[in-house]
Amino acid sequence: MTVDAAPGYQPGRTLSFTTELRRQLTRRRTQYGFGFLALLPLLLLGAFQLGGPDDGGSQRGASLVDVATAGGPNFAAFTLFASATFLVVVVVALFCGDTVAGEASWGSLRYLLALPVPRSRLLRQKLLVGAATSAAAVVLLMTVAVVGGTLVYGWHPLRTPIGAEVAPWTSLGLLALATGFLLVHLLIPGTLAFLLSVRTDQPLLAVGGAVMLYIVSNILDLVPALESVRFVLPTAYNLAWTGVFSSPLQYEDMAKGAISALLYATVFLLLAWRAFARKDVVS
Amino acid sequence: MALPSRPARLRAALSRPSVRRRVVTGAVVAVLVAAGITWAAWPSGEPYGSSDAMVTVRSGPGGDEPVTLDTGLYVPRSATSAHPAPAVLLAHGFGGTKDSVATEAKELAGQGYVVQTWTARGFGRSGGRIGLDDPAYEVNDARRLLDRLAGMPQVQKDRPGDPRVGVVGGSYGGGLALLLAGHDPRVDAVVPQITWNSLSRAFFPNSDGGPATSGVFKRSWAGLFFGSSGLDPAAILGGGAAAPDASGSPAPSSSGAPASGGPRRAAPPAADPQCGRFTAEICRMYLEIATTGRATPSAQALLDRRSPQSVLDRITAPTLLVQGQADSLFPLAEADANARGIAANGTPVRVAWYSGGHDASGSQADQDRVRFLTLQWLDRYVKKAGSGGTSFTFSNSGGLNLSTGRVTSTGFSAPAYPGLAGSGDPRRITLSGPPQTIAAPPGGSPAAISTVPGLGAAGALVGGATIDVPGQVASFGSGPLDRAVDVVGAPTVRLRAASATGEAVLFVKLYSVGPDGRSTLPQGLVAPLRLTGLPRTLDAAEPVRVALPAIAYRLEAGQRLRLAVSTTDQAYALPTDPTTYQVAAAGDLTLPTVPATPLAATGSLWTRLLVGLVLVLALALAVGALVARVRRRRVSSTVDPENADRPLVIRDLSKAYDDGFVAVRDLTFTVERGQVLGLLGPNGAGKTTTLRMLMGLIRPSGGEIQVFGHRIRAGAPVLSRLGSFVEGTGFLPHLSGTDNLRLYWRATGRPDADSYLAEALEIAGLGSAVERKVKTYSQGMRQRLAIAQAMLGLPDLLVLDEPTNGLDPPQIAEMRQVLRRYATDGRTVLVSSHLLAEVEQTCTHVVVMHQGTLVAAGTVAEVTGESSSVLVGVDDTDAALRVLAGATGVTRAHSSDGGVVVDLDPSLNGTGRIEVVRQLVEGGVGVDRVSPRRRLEDVFLTLVGGDKQ
Structure with missing residues (x-):
């Protein structure tokens, strides 16, 4: 009888979720990411307090600004609008793009793999923790926005830009739905950053690359000539x-948008898994 | 020797599997991307041919006035004289040309219809003057086009001279479609969209049902149509009015097309700048009504001759009436009148409302619905293929889609068209409020704003654009609604009014008021009212029944209603004399309802797709996990029993990188339990590559590694019996040394008790520094922590790559002790080093590598032990070599740095050296020293020296 592995070793128990979560949560960049998202609503609150009444600009989507100070739920909706297309994307790209490339740049990736954490499991745990921290960060943003907005502007019904009103508790449901969709849609920048993270040893390249591609897609989204193929752009539904x-x-x-996000995420993740399974880890 | 040709080199390069794979993958991706772009951008092969022609037809009351029309013809390729196709006459909206309907024409041609388009007389490049769908001119023009279609062999005929044809048009074109159907029995089906029943009522509405002669002049819309005749109405109406043309439906105007027609106009320049391209008759009529604000009987007669209401009883062609809910020009009541008039003959009529109209383009879903219904109607009654329901569909405008800026809507369906009074139980709402006195300002200014032609309620929808002037408006409010009500049809209310002059012009509006007090005027629609014969006081006033504009609008529970009666409205001609009115509500407000079911929205289709996709992905994930588990189990169960107790067996191991560099070549050696094996070689010898392969980090390109009989691959469980420190440390810099080791051990998932953390930390010897963050550590400290990490759990095989780099001499000495001790109870240590002394002092066994190949292997004693070679220092090398050439006991001699190297016959057992010295001295060669050569050093120095070259 031979010993297959060290006593107590089981591939399925390596790099548990909580262990990986601890590895990530103790990192400064994670803490800064959470900090920024918690701070943003407060910054916005301050800006609204300083800035006096708005001049009623009402462009595409800007009407959420017009009703931003109507109450806590309205303020949260505006916060979501203000952060959904960039800040949140950057934070998610950071959480999902730094996770593997960061280990590679520290040199700790090879020790995890030699533990051994099976490669597929390593990716899975990294992705789960990246997704969980991303989701937690967005939820934190919205929680601070709802609480802060309510403290400053009161617990009033949500006033939609088209003039309807939604009872506060129901509006929380709507905000949760919007946040939920946003989280699903963030799979696109998240998994893209994750793919780049697997392909490169430089966290900056992974995070920056994902954000850059996202921005390029946003720009293409503005080109009227591409209207007919707009739906294939990863950012086509980012305000849905x-x-x-x-x-x-x-x-x-x-x-x-959810279908688009799931398809993109599937492709990115398949590529990531394929790349990592065959990769020669030399860093 | 010739260089290999380029293809040969390419082939050579491609023959490397990884390169080939990458090239193939890249090519496949490139082809797919290119194909995708081509597919998206390539104009789909057109299944029809199109041609333009300037056609001169004889028209007018006597059929003898020639006019040149700019026409376009779209013929499906499938249409031949053997297989003729049905035809569609497609008319454009006011201010447009045949180009405005090109999109829809192509779509219909794609569906197998011969499509005839033309620019109506007075527009674009066509000749003639605008007669406002005059039966003698515009309608006769269209009849001549029917003649033309009848003469085409590829057009299907009902009988000679009678083509199978449907007529489709919006607004101006819709009016023409109905008039043509009334004047020419050859028409087989009509689809008039957003058009009028009575032009006089459309421009002189009176919501108490009075005649046009007492109506209130719809000044701003009329101004856009008549007053701008010399100009492009489209330029004035702007993009906002280009109502449904995005869907391909005919529109009252279309951006772009008229502007390009300007300089090429075939029509004579307008003689009278006042009249533009209108006929003199129309022009005179307009100047008259616009000046007085009243319709004279002659004006009414002129307008009515151009109205479908005059021919409804003659229409036998099945009619699909599409009317816009956002239409302050031709409101829903116009289509209602058409529907009732045509249905009275027993002619099939279907009605559809949609969220667009002259004021808005409507939601995408609604545009799709209109397109579908139009095609369904034509297929049923022109192509006589397929069936279609008779249901009445309408739309509940739901607001704006913030991401696209478009109106959103929900479609509803009822079994039959109920008319404007609804078919369900009407809701009665009690209005309260005292009688109020309101003022009509002199000159009619300032005036309330409710509708902006072409923009309609778009402003009102986002709130704030609807303005009432205080003092000019009487309000009657309701309590909050106890439940939501979907109003479908025209609400009615009774009012009493009194006026000092006996006459009153009033504008009645029904606002919905949100809980926050904000008022919304559905679609910005207003009911204008001219009352005559009014008493001076309310006491004597009779109630007047007012039909408010028909809407399809959802009133939510909790909302209230406010009936506003205003004396002014910007969009209408107003009395100029100041006066006051008294107004009172007389009875309940009646809200018509229609029992209807929501249409399956395309949203639900996508939702179902989404659910399907999630299920498929979940299934794929589950199957993938299962397959991976089975495969893992199969792979991990293969053990080579022969080597089950050998810590490490390496066989024929090779590694060639993608760039062709061969780092390790055919390496074979074995490590037994209890050994401390040194892997010795200069930098670049392939040591680290070998260790990486041993850890499963990189894949060998040939041969295999077995650890305890298990073949190593990425993540092989047996790697858990191996502790490693290879090529630099890898720590989380923001954590302390202890935390790093603790987290590392936790990541193994093994019990804490097995970690031997304390022992490992003791070996690291970092003292209190273990509690500091790793990023503050020196290189040596990190090194020691890394070795401690490798020893966590006391692995059976410890692999250390250059462990003494960066350590100071006492620590090196200590490390040697540690490693030797570590191997005592059956454990094994593998150390790589480029320092011979290091290996000599630490290891029991050694493997020497150079340029990826094994040079020597064995015990240190074997490899480094004294050999039978000696280095002899001599004063004359040549003489010495001469002497030694024939000496006994010498197998070989050659010169070397500082003397000659002499290989002795090993059988002499050491006496050979004495013999060599003796012979040299006897041969007259001076000997200054004799030193033993150690083979390892010899080899190693040669190798290192060789590397330096």
Whole structure:
């Protein structure tokens, strides 16, 4: 009888979720990411307090600004609008893009692999923790926004840009739905950053690359000539969650956006798994 | 020797599997991307041919006035004289040209219809003057086009001279479609969209049902149509009014097309700048009504001759009426009148409302619905293929989609068209409020704003654009609604009014008021009212029934209603004399309802797709996990029993990197339990590559590694019996040394008790520094911590790569002790080093590598032990070599740095050296020293020296 492995070793128990979570949560960049997202609503609150009444600019989507100070839920909706297309994307790209490349740059990746944490499991745990911290960060943002907005502007019904009103508790449900969709949609920058993270040893390249591609997609989104192929752009549906503020609720774009996000995420993750399974880890 | 040709080199390069794979993958991706772009951008092969022609037809009351029309013809390729196709006459909106309907024409041609488009007389490049769908001119023009279609062999005929044809058009074109159907029995089906029943009522509405002669002049819309005749109405109406043309439906205007027609106009320049391209008759009529604000009987007669209402009883072609809910020009009541008039003959009529109209383009879903219904109607009654329901569909505008800025809507369906009074139980709402006195300002200014032609309620929808002037408006409010009500149709209310002049012009609006007090005027629609014969006081006033504009609008529970009666409205001609009115509500407000079911939205389709996708992905994930588990189990169960007790067996191991560099070549050696094996070689000898392969980090390109009989691959469980420190440390810099080791051990998932953390930390010897963050450590401290990490759990095989780098001499000495002790109870240590002394002092066994190959292997004693070679220092090398050439006991001699190297016959057992010295001295060669050569050093120095060259 031979000994297959060291006593107590089971591939399925290596790098548990809590261990990986501890590895990531103790990192400064994670703490800064959470800090920024918690701070943003407060900054916005301060800006609104300093800035006096708005001049009623009402462009595409800007109408969420017009009603931003109508109450806590309204303020949270505006916060989501203000952060969804960039800040949150950067934080998610950071959490998901730094996770493997960061280990590679420290040199700790090879020791994890030699533990051995099976490669597939390593990716899975990293992805789960990256996704969980990303989700937690967005939820933190929204929680601070709701609480802060309510403290300053009161617990009032959500006033939608089209003039309807939604009872505060119901509006929390709508905000949760919008946040939920946003989280699903963030799979695109998240898994893209994760793919780049697996392909490179430089965290900056992974995070920056994902954000850059996202920005390029956003720019292409603005080109009218691409209207007919707009739906394939990863950012085509990044504001679809505003459909929850329509009456009746507009979920068609959210469904399309979720499909787009899942397809993109599947492709990115398959590529990531394939790349990592064959990769020669030399860093 | 010739260089290999380029293809040969390419082939050579491609023959490396990884390169080939990458090239192939890249090529496949490139082809797919290119194909995708091509597919998206390539114009799909057109299944029809199109041609333009300037056609002169004889028209007018006597059929003898020639006019040149700019026409376009789209013929499906499938249409031949043997297989003729049905035809569609496609008319454009006011201010447009045949180009405005090109998109829809192509779509219909793609569906197998011969499509005839043309620019109506007075527009674009066509000749003639605008007669406002005059039966003698515009309608006769269209009849001549029917003649033309009848003469085409590829057009299907009902009988000679009678083509199978449907007529489709929006607004101006819709009016023409109905009038044509009334004047020419050859028409087989009509689809008039957003058009009028009575032009006089459309421009002189009176919501108490009075005649146009007492109506209130819809000044701003009329101004856009008539007053701008010399200009492009489209330029004034702007993009906002280009209502449904995004869907390909005919529109009252279309951006772009008229502008390009300007300089090429075939029509004579307008003689009278006042009249533009209108006929003199129309022009005179307009100047008259616009000046007085009243319709004279002659004006009414002129307008009515151009209205479908005059021919409804003659229409036998099945009619699909599409009317816009956002339409302050031709409101839903116009389509209602058409529907009732045509249905009275027993002609099939279907009605559809959608969220667009002259004021908005409508939601995408609604545009799709209109397109679908139009095609379904044509297929049923022109192509006579397929069936279609008779249901009435409408749309509940739900607001704006913030990400696209478009109106959103939910479609509803009812079994049959109920008319404007609804088919369900009407809701009665009690209005309260005292009688109020309101003022009509002199000159009609300032005026309330409710509708902006072409923009309609777009402003009102986002709140704030609807303005009432205080003092000019009487309000009657309701309590909050106890439950939501979907209003479908025209609400009605009774009012009483009194006026000092006996006459009153009033504008009645029904606002929905949110809980926050904000008012919304559905679609910005207003009911204008001219009352005559009013008493001076309310006491004597009779109730007047007012039909408010028809809407499809959801009122939520908790909302209230406010009936506003205003004396002014910007969009209408107003009395100029100041006066006051008294107004009172007389009875309940009646809200019509229609029992309807929501249409399956495309959203639900996508939601179902999403659910399906999630299920598929979940299934794929589960299957993938299962397959991976089975495969893992199969792989890990293969053990080579022969080597089950050998810590390490390396066989024919090779590693060639992608760039062709061969780091390790055919390496074979074995490590037994209890050994401290030194892997010795200069930098670049392939030591680290070998160790990486041993850890499963990189894949060998040939041969295999077995650890305790298990073949090593990425993540092989047996790696858990191996502790390693290879090529630099790897710590989380923000954590302390202890935390790093603790987390590392936790990541193994093994019991804490097995970690021997304390012992490892003792070996690291970092003292209190273990509690400091690793990023503050020196290189040596990190090194020691890394070795401690490798020893966690006391692995059976400890692999250390250059462990003494960066350590100071006492620590090196200590490390040697540690490593030797570590191997005592059956454990094994593998140390790589480029220092001979290091290996000599630490190891029991040694493997020497150079340029990826094994040079020597064995016990240190064997490899480094004294050999039978000696280095002899002599004063004359040549003489010495001469002497030694024939000496006994010498197998070989050659010169070397500082003397000659002499290989002795090993059988002499050491006496050979004495013999060599004796012979040299006897041969007259001076000997100054004799030193033993150690083979390892010899080899090693040669190798290192060789590397320096």
